[in-house]
Amino acid sequence: MRDRGDGGPAVEVRNLRRVYRVKAGERVALDSVSFSVEQGELFGILGPNGAGKTTLVRVLSTLLHPTSGTARVLGLDVVGGQRQLRRRIGILFGGERGLYTRVTARQNLRYFAGLYGIPRRTADPRIDRLLHDVGLADRADEKVETYSRGMKQRLHLARVLVHDPDIVFLDEPTIGLDPIVAREVRRLITGLPQRGKTVLLTSHYMFEAEALCRRVMVVDSGHVVALDTPEALRRGHPDMACVDVDLLESAPDVEARMRRLVGAEGAVSLRTEGERQILTVQSTKGADLVPELHHALADCRLGVVSVREPTLEDVYVRLVSESRHGAAGRAPERTGR
Ligand SMILES: Nc1ncnc2c1ncn2[C@@H]1O[C@H](COP(=O)(O)OP(=O)(O)OP(=O)(O)O)[C@@H](O)[C@H]1O
Numbered sequence: 001m002r003d004r005g006d007g008g009p010a011v012e013v014r015n016l017r018r019v020y021r022v023k024a025g026e027r028v029a030l031d032s033v034s035f036s037v038e039q040g041e042l043f044g045i046l047g048p049n050g051a052g053k054t055t056l057v058r059v060l061s062t063l064l065h066p067t068s069g070t071a072r073v074l075g076l077d078v079v080g081g082q083r084q085l086r087r088r089i090g091i092l093f094g095g096e097r098g099l100y101t102r103v104t105a106r107q108n109l110r111y112f113a114g115l116y117g118i119p120r121r122t123a124d125p126r127i128d129r130l131l132h133d134v135g136l137a138d139r140a141d142e143k144v145e146t147y148s149r150g151m152k153q154r155l156h157l158a159r160v161l162v163h164d165p166d167i168v169f170l171d172e173p174t175i176g177l178d179p180i181v182a183r184e185v186r187r188l189i190t191g192l193p194q195r196g197k198t199v200l201l202t203s204h205y206m207f208e209a210e211a212l213c214r215r216v217m218v219v220d221s222g223h224v225v226a227l228d229t230p231e232a233l234r235r236g237h238p239d240m241a242c243v244d245v246d247l248l249e250s251a252p253d254v255e256a257r258m259r260r261l262v263g264a265e266g267a268v269s270l271r272t273e274g275e276r277q278i279l280t281v282q283s284t285k286g287a288d289l290v291p292e293l294h295h296a297l298a299d300c301r302l303g304v305v306s307v308r309e310p311t312l313e314d315v316y317v318r319l320v321s322e323s324r325h326g327a328a329g330r331a332p333e334r335t336g337r
């Protein structure tokens with residue numbers, strides 16, 4: 001690995017602000033963002049739609065300049081060191097764009113290696129290995145237009161690695177993939193730190209963040225809301241328990257009633273799973289909440305009511321809810337499990 005040489009962090013962000021110019025004036029996408037990522041770390045960036053995750057990835061990968069504040073990657077400033085940095089970073093944005101579909105996978109990878117000035121004698125064996133690693137060796141000489149979406153995503157991952165970057169930014173790398181392909185992509189991502197690479201990953205899947213990332217940062221409305229290991233975030237509030245309630249028929253104000261019940265430090269969210277509506281109430285009352293809950297929802301038909309420990313997803317819902325509306329706030333819609 002060509003590290004930054006002094007053992008310092010792979011990413012150092014201080015007071016970063018990024019504003020987009022829009023018709024109505026300015027839109028602040030990132031504000032007062034500070035954090036750092038160690039070399040070889042697999043670091044997750046979580047947050048609701050519009051939180052600023054992609055903007056952050058674009059700033060760190062030199063595609064957007066900060067409005068103010070500083071961001072250093074591998075010891076280089078993302079503005080001043082842009083040219084040197086570009087060859088040392090790999091970027092993957094979710095979706096299908098960015099590949100040449102009329103040519104083969106191998107031709108795509110040779111093309112991208114060529115853009116980085118990598119000689120064929122170095123590129124060809126590396127491309128062979130990458131195609132093998134992403135499970136495309138036997139289809140390598142077929143046109144990409146004949147590939148399934150999952151195959152294209154795996155080819156994207158090979159493309160990100162073709163110039164042997166020291167740090168890779170993966171913006172929702174498993175979005176839209178079937179569970180089996182998503183699992184394969186995750187397996188490939190898990191192996192990257194062992195090859196000396198630092199990985200920054202955005203995701204809406206909490207289980208993915210928990211499975212892959214050493215630490216996760218939660219952002220909302222351009223601000224850092226929390227940053228720690230998934231385990232520490234879960235343990236951060238050891239008294240917190242979750243009660244799941246199966247609502248057999250919907251009642252309009254159940255969330256508001258529950259919010260009143262759990263008060264400032266709790267959180268309430270409602271999600272639909274098929275025909276079922278599941279209300280999740282987080283509070284420090286634990287099992288004691290159950291009789292109170294039955295009382296408060298006496299006019300609703302309830303199915304199973306169960307008490308469990310919070311998952312990272314519950315913690316996320318609570319953190320975002322608190323950041324948006326103060327501690328007694330309304331929870332956003334829950335993301336997929
Ligand atoms: N090119 C742009 N011009 C104006 N506003 C933008 C632009 N790109 C992003 N924004 C705004 O900046 C904010 C952050 O957007 P960003 O794409 O970084 O969010 P995100 O966390 O990646 O969201 P998602 O989970 O939906 O991908 C949003 O309010 C978005 O509308």
Ligand SMILES: [Mg+2]
Pocket residue numbers: 053054055171
């Ligand atoms: Mg995004």
